[in-house]
Amino acid sequence: MRSLDKRVAVVTGASSGIGRATAKALAAKGCTLAIADVDEGGLAQTARELEGAGHTTHVVDVSDKQRMLAFADEVEQAHGPAHIVVNNAGVTVTDKLEDHSLEDFEWIVGINFWGVVYGCKFFLPQLQANGWGAFVNLSSMFGLTGVPKQSSYCATKFAVRGFTESLAIELANENIDVISVHPGGIRTNIARNSRGAPDDKRQQVIDWFDNHGMKPETAASKIVSAIEHRRQRLVITREAWATDIVKRLYPAIPRRLAGWVVRNRELL
Template identity: 45%
Template sequence: MSTFTGKVAVVTGAGSGIGRALALELAGRGAKLALSDVDTAGLDETVRRVEALGAEVKSDFLDVSQRETVLDYAEAVVAHFGKVNQIYNNAGIAYHGDVEKSSFKDIERIVDVDFWGVVNGTKAFLPHIQASGDGHIINISSLFGLLAMPSQSAYNAAKFAVRGFSESLRMEMLIAKAPVKVTVVHPGGIKTAIARNATVAENFDQADVAKFFDSKLAKTTPIDAAKTILKGVEKGKGRVLIGSDAIALDLLQRITGSRYQGLIAAVSKRAMPRSKK
């Protein structure tokens, strides 16, 4: 049985980056696609590209932080295709700021999109994915869901939460012997616009933060990331690491325990953009 051919795959955040790359790779493997994003221009471009590959596509504006909207969206997708086999909870945003300078609103926005967006998508589609008899939930966390970084407390909190939520769900599905696999994905630095679109606290310069990420951290292309994710899906992996940086830093924190925090703090003090006084 094919993992992708003829399967209905939902991809959130499909207007750019990893989401667009997943859509293209899934289309090339014969999947039917339900694509969404808040960036309608980017989403339209993704749709144009996947339709050129012959894929059947449903596209919608969707803010994953809006629970009732996501619940309604799941019903609309099932009404359109008749089933859903896979969901890639990929939509996310970034934020850079120290705890002391971050507002509650800044933190809540990151958690609403990056954590609750995953929960909303999972809860909305889980019954339908179970009903398919051959389902898979793929939740995108981050390298920062494996270890913490300074000035990333909000993002770390959301991505650590995605990891815990996904791993617990995977065990629940195993215990229930449900026909649903669960994979949590931890990308390292990916060459997307996430840093350029990020918000920052008042004591950081957004351009400096974006330049640092793009020049120093973003190493893996979205297409390579998508291919790694789909390879993990084919193998039914519980966890997928993307990029040599994710692999190396995961190993660092497992070997050193909490001592990695001192090492990361020292490197960050020298290399990362300095806060404005």
């Protein structure tokens, strides 16, 4: 079991939701935080809620390669080499492919996938310098199964899953853990900030997340425990667990069920 006290932890997408909650949970374990987001105001609020001292905030677009490279340098200069990197920043687009703009596709790939790649690539030398570390890469329940009107989101989250599994094998002998995280419905702003969906449909999804989603603090507690216990894979929420099990045992069922929902209930 890893001790997190006095370790340097990096969290992207830390202005709200899982990112904010994970940053707070790591700070409570004694970590010094470098938190990043494009939302400067939300980032400042997260910083005010962190236990301890010495934490830093960084306005970062994770899809920007040069900015991510500079961010890694900023963290090392401020805190020394990072031990833990939580690549959490993520967005979604809700649209059929025929209506989905290529610009939105490029936008989501830049944040959801390239942001994870940059986070691992540019911070890897720091974890290697420490002799141990952990990358935590946020995939999704939608990185386990395809969902209609989420083709770009699923594509990025499947990509994160494959990238994470490959990297974990590469680093298996370097004392660096690489954890793939697959949350289901969490009460975050991702649905509220979604691009593409008509307002009436978006509100249905937002209402479901608000009424039925897991608290981000609960998800964060599980993520921190996974880091401590050196897990390689973490599936969060009952619906994510059910999807994972059914997908393994009966691969065609989730696809048929999603098709039935679209045809009969028009929720997506």
